[in-house]
Amino acid sequence: MPSGEPVRGSNLDIDRYVARFRAMCRIREFENAAIKAADEKLVLGAIHPSIGQEAVAVGVCGNLRRDDIILSTHRGHGHTMAKGADALAMMRELFGRAGGTSQGKGGSMHIADFEVGMLGANGVVAANINIAAGAAHAIKLKGEDKVVVCFFGDGAINRGPFLEGLNWAGVFNLPILFVCEDNGFAATTRTNAMTSGDGPAARAEALGIKAEIIDGNDLVSVDETARALLDEVRRGTPRFLLARTYRLTGHTSSDPAAYRPDTEVQDRWLNDPIEAVRRILQTAGIPDGDLQAIWDEAKAEMQDAYETAKATDWPEKSLAYADVQDIGDPRQGAF
Amino acid sequence: MPSGEPVRGSNLDIDRYVARFRAMCRIREFENAAIKAADEKLVLGAIHPSIGQEAVAVGVCGNLRRDDIILSTHRGHGHTMAKGADALAMMRELFGRAGGTSQGKGGSMHIADFEVGMLGANGVVAANINIAAGAAHAIKLKGEDKVVVCFFGDGAINRGPFLEGLNWAGVFNLPILFVCEDNGFAATTRTNAMTSGDGPAARAEALGIKAEIIDGNDLVSVDETARALLDEVRRGTPRFLLARTYRLTGHTSSDPAAYRPDTEVQDRWLNDPIEAVRRILQTAGIPDGDLQAIWDEAKAEMQDAYETAKATDWPEKSLAYADVQDIGDPRQGAF
Amino acid sequence: MAVLSYIEAARLALAEEMRRDPMVWAVGEDLGRGGVFGQYKGLIDEFGADRISDAPISESCIMGAAVGAAMMGTRPIVEMRFSDFALCAVDELVNQAAKARYMFGGQTRVPLVVREPIGMWRSSAAQHSQSLEAWYAHIPGLVVAVPSTPADNRALLKAAIRCDDPVVFMEHKNLWPLEGEVPDNDEVGTFGKARTVREGSDLTIVTWSACVHTAAQAAETLANEGIETDLIDLRTLWPWDREAVFHSVGRTGRLLVAQEAVSVAGFGAEIAATVAEHMHGALKAPVRRLGAPRIPISYAPVLEDEVRVTKDAIAAAARKMVNDR
Amino acid sequence: MAVLSYIEAARLALAEEMRRDPMVWAVGEDLGRGGVFGQYKGLIDEFGADRISDAPISESCIMGAAVGAAMMGTRPIVEMRFSDFALCAVDELVNQAAKARYMFGGQTRVPLVVREPIGMWRSSAAQHSQSLEAWYAHIPGLVVAVPSTPADNRALLKAAIRCDDPVVFMEHKNLWPLEGEVPDNDEVGTFGKARTVREGSDLTIVTWSACVHTAAQAAETLANEGIETDLIDLRTLWPWDREAVFHSVGRTGRLLVAQEAVSVAGFGAEIAATVAEHMHGALKAPVRRLGAPRIPISYAPVLEDEVRVTKDAIAAAARKMVNDR
Numbered sequence A, B: 001m002p003s004g005e006p007v008r009g010s011n012l013d014i015d016r017y018v019a020r021f022r023a024m025c026r027i028r029e030f031e032n033a034a035i036k037a038a039d040e041k042l043v044l045g046a047i048h049p050s051i052g053q054e055a056v057a058v059g060v061c062g063n064l065r066r067d068d069i070i071l072s073t074h075r076g077h078g079h080t081m082a083k084g085a086d087a088l089a090m091m092r093e094l095f096g097r098a099g100g101t102s103q104g105k106g107g108s109m110h111i112a113d114f115e116v117g118m119l120g121a122n123g124v125v126a127a128n129i130n131i132a133a134g135a136a137h138a139i140k141l142k143g144e145d146k147v148v149v150c151f152f153g154d155g156a157i158n159r160g161p162f163l164e165g166l167n168w169a170g171v172f173n174l175p176i177l178f179v180c181e182d183n184g185f186a187a188t189t190r191t192n193a194m195t196s197g198d199g200p201a202a203r204a205e206a207l208g209i210k211a212e213i214i215d216g217n218d219l220v221s222v223d224e225t226a227r228a229l230l231d232e233v234r235r236g237t238p239r240f241l242l243a244r245t246y247r248l249t250g251h252t253s254s255d256p257a258a259y260r261p262d263t264e265v266q267d268r269w270l271n272d273p274i275e276a277v278r279r280i281l282q283t284a285g286i287p288d289g290d291l292q293a294i295w296d297e298a299k300a301e302m303q304d305a306y307e308t309a310k311a312t313d314w315p316e317k318s319l320a321y322a323d324v325q326d327i328g329d330p331r332q333g334a335f
Numbered sequence C, D: 001m002a003v004l005s006y007i008e009a010a011r012l013a014l015a016e017e018m019r020r021d022p023m024v025w026a027v028g029e030d031l032g033r034g035g036v037f038g039q040y041k042g043l044i045d046e047f048g049a050d051r052i053s054d055a056p057i058s059e060s061c062i063m064g065a066a067v068g069a070a071m072m073g074t075r076p077i078v079e080m081r082f083s084d085f086a087l088c089a090v091d092e093l094v095n096q097a098a099k100a101r102y103m104f105g106g107q108t109r110v111p112l113v114v115r116e117p118i119g120m121w122r123s124s125a126a127q128h129s130q131s132l133e134a135w136y137a138h139i140p141g142l143v144v145a146v147p148s149t150p151a152d153n154r155a156l157l158k159a160a161i162r163c164d165d166p167v168v169f170m171e172h173k174n175l176w177p178l179e180g181e182v183p184d185n186d187e188v189g190t191f192g193k194a195r196t197v198r199e200g201s202d203l204t205i206v207t208w209s210a211c212v213h214t215a216a217q218a219a220e221t222l223a224n225e226g227i228e229t230d231l232i233d234l235r236t237l238w239p240w241d242r243e244a245v246f247h248s249v250g251r252t253g254r255l256l257v258a259q260e261a262v263s264v265a266g267f268g269a270e271i272a273a274t275v276a277e278h279m280h281g282a283l284k285a286p287v288r289r290l291g292a293p294r295i296p297i298s299y300a301p302v303l304e305d306e307v308r309v310t311k312d313a314i315a316a317a318a319r320k321m322v323n324d325r
Ligand SMILES: Cc1ncc(C[n+]2csc(CCOP(=O)(O)OP(=O)(O)O)c2C)c(N)n1
Pocket: A048, A073, A074, A075, A123, A124, A125, A152, A153, A154, A155, A156, A157, A183, A185, A186, A187, A191, A247, A251, D029, D057, D059, D081, D085, D088
């Protein structure tokens, strides 16, 4: 099924993978900076780090055009950065400051950057699935050649919109790729304990959406599979990608995740997707110093973003009354 | 898969099938009387006749105990009668008169008879699926050996509750049989035009509920398959039955169904499930006169029910304020 | 001026707007065959199945997909069939459509029209008869329209389709056959502008949707008794025409609100409370509400009628207010 | 008297009722690990996974299944996590749970408790901060509880669990850590019985849930200025204690309603309208409401604070009402 450049072995497309390695490091360090800020009560709302899942975001979004569309979930920082959003604007959004991607009005769970086709994270699990189907529906009605990628978690497959949205995409033959990030958990619950049947891919196929199952921690297979599926999607067939991964942090930055053994987490750290790419690039002959330098740069960039966000002003109070709706006085009857 | 009495050929369990033939005739004639009453504006709300689908209701409910539970849809007259509800009380309900199954407060779309384990039709497509899963959940919590049968149509599989309710039944291993009556239509729309994938059974299996597909117009296969599946359900495994049938009338009694060719309907009338049973019983040696007498009795019974309902008083006005809730004055602030 | 029915006026508005703007499309169950009440009859022939689109029985996806399609620059009209079924799509309407523009800091807009036929329609019972307009008026981000005449149905539906924010458009099922004059010009309605149905100096009756006609009959009766009613049809509940109501109550000194919905926490409470807060000094009598008792709607006609706000109930309440001098 | 937090009081009520009645069980996401706020912590050890049951992320099935399980004689408590997520289960609550008893002519009952944590909770933004109690007060068949203290949370939750009709039980997220005295006896609350938080003769402030504490602070400030407040905590919105409010306003002649929810079509409108209808003659000043402006709730603290009804806003409004003699 994978197509395009063969990448393992000698003729690896080095630049492509160095760029993706950098992208993954930037997401990792963005999350680390955000967690630090949350611990310090500089980021006040809940944040859901995507540490350990970077290969999915980067591998999929790396095959998208700027004018393609993605929708994400509460765990949306990685997808948003991978689609090209500005890290500082995102950090400011998490800090609730002026110049945030949504002017500080949405925060982490509603992170969005319409400039780069990122139509929003969502605070309601699975709600983005129907919205994404509709975005693809509009693309088809307008006769455009964009595609939509809809990211969601393994817990989202137990909500009605999973059935309604996939059926919709199948009935109307929409240009959409559904990407299920199976990290094994729905908050503090092991998803499989609350899921009947053979899981996301089996459900998708029963709804007429062909599915591929891959190791979501293997950047190469995410990259190649996504590229192949997106080719089909751009030709007008909805497809489904199940990426198996693992949530290395707690559900939120404040969740100690005491419900799973430390040993399990330690084992999973051995399968850190960023280290895996690093190894591939080392094998391909990139000096580790260069790779470490890329990681250090990413870290420095996000620390700067943290400091800059911290030093940024709050939004203008008047913004509270902006962008509600064009008519009607929102102050009416209030005070 | 079928078990129990072999019925085709010589040693047909004649009494059993004569009783079912009578049950089907009674449903058919109840519907005919209700349609007449609707045409005459004696039944004021919309009614959804089950003419042509009688074998499913009778074949399934014929294998239930009085204390077993069923839930139905807007097209619920047949299921309700098959579970043992009183035809006159039902007719009075449709007429909105005193002595109706729900005292005239619900009408056709909310027909229910808790005495016989019929927990209600529903005006909201697929809403009964989650409720039925919960009824089965209660049975399991209480350690009872009852089962639940949830009837719904082929259009209902495109609503979220289909996924959520079946997943729930699978996760908690509940004693429930889901019966999908595939009559080819969702109101004026051919269901397959709005359904992606391989349909109800494929979706059920992807949700971990094993499915059987049968000809719902063949009483014998409905009877035998339902009996076998209900044995498993009573032992604690949720199962799914897809019964293929056809809606011989319009969606409602006032729908001329101009959206389908008359020839299609004429062909389907040749496959009338009641005539099919009649033929089986004739072959088994029952004189047609006896069978015709049964049908005529059913017709007479329902005409009586119609006349009696028509002559019945309206409910007491005070009932409008009864059974709202135990506390709070419902008149407060109104007049 | 042509005489059209309420349903024809809506069809006309839809056709006019779909001709004007290729981004306008409608989606819902059975639309290809004209929709459950015939609100879309014939439109598929002119606009095709992509723009008069059937849908699976998937209310939450109909609504949710429309949100995505609206954010991508199309202008969807979603048909909920009965407003009661929109309760299967509340997250999509309230958490998503209503909040997207704000939550994303103005990066997007959701030009969406949600058609929700409301109200009692002989013996439709508890799940096909509700009037929940107060709910949507309570939700920031939503416009709420409740037209009572063919002319308003056309003009307000056109305004809704042209609105860049989500509009909950509530047509009353009992009004479909109602006929009335509709201007030949391409009039587009204005949200928040009430209509004075008749003028009078003794009391103000504020109402909307089908109840406007009940109130008009009551006003007729009252007129024969020498009680002159200033009858106001709000047309939209958000925004609602506070100024028109204040102006009228300023002249009459009496406010009676009549609504089909349950009175408790109904929109009538908002109107009565607002007038009581701002016009206390001008009131010659206490403000007064009429609405349905807090009971579900029954199937049997005699029981269903128990929740109706009748012409007689309105006239009686008005009489009492005027005579208790 | 023991001192417990609001969340501990709820846990205690749950444990006591589950011990008393084996038919009581709770279901929701993550309950096995104590629930998202810890409202169920430890209970699984005593009652097991069948009665403190995890659930898939299936709000509509959590609610719908509970309706079926209630009709079959169990007494489910469903955890909606955030009241905002209950918008994924509105058909199940409003079309099914609230109407079943009536629609089926009294053949069945739906003893269901729906726990919906409400309100602003620092920087939770638009989809995790709403207060939609007015919606449920508008729906026939539903009881609506909005406790403000640990003692009430225990007593009212016990009453909700014993109630044979569906109860929407709205706990305020900001109150979880609030401590207060809880009687040692097995007190069961009474729906529709308000609590007088403090007595005063100058004006009546009616409020509920977390806003009770803001209003109490305002009353303190006012007292220092010689303005004495009769502060009423409604505790439940349906039924609501009209008599207590009438009695108080009869003495003070002034009504101020304070609510966290959006003011437009909020429950405050019902209270203000009812008092204006019935106590017009007794009013020394116009009735007055305070509530949130009609905007979604922002993430950034400075913007989030713009929708808050503050102690100062309450005091200022009260001052104005009393001084505008
Ligand atoms: C409708 C709804 N129900 C519950 C929640 C609370 N919640 C937030 S994230 C989450 C777990 C989601 O699991 P999954 O979909 O696998 O995504 P993951 O967190 O693993 O990335 C839950 C239950 C919610 N936000 N929305």
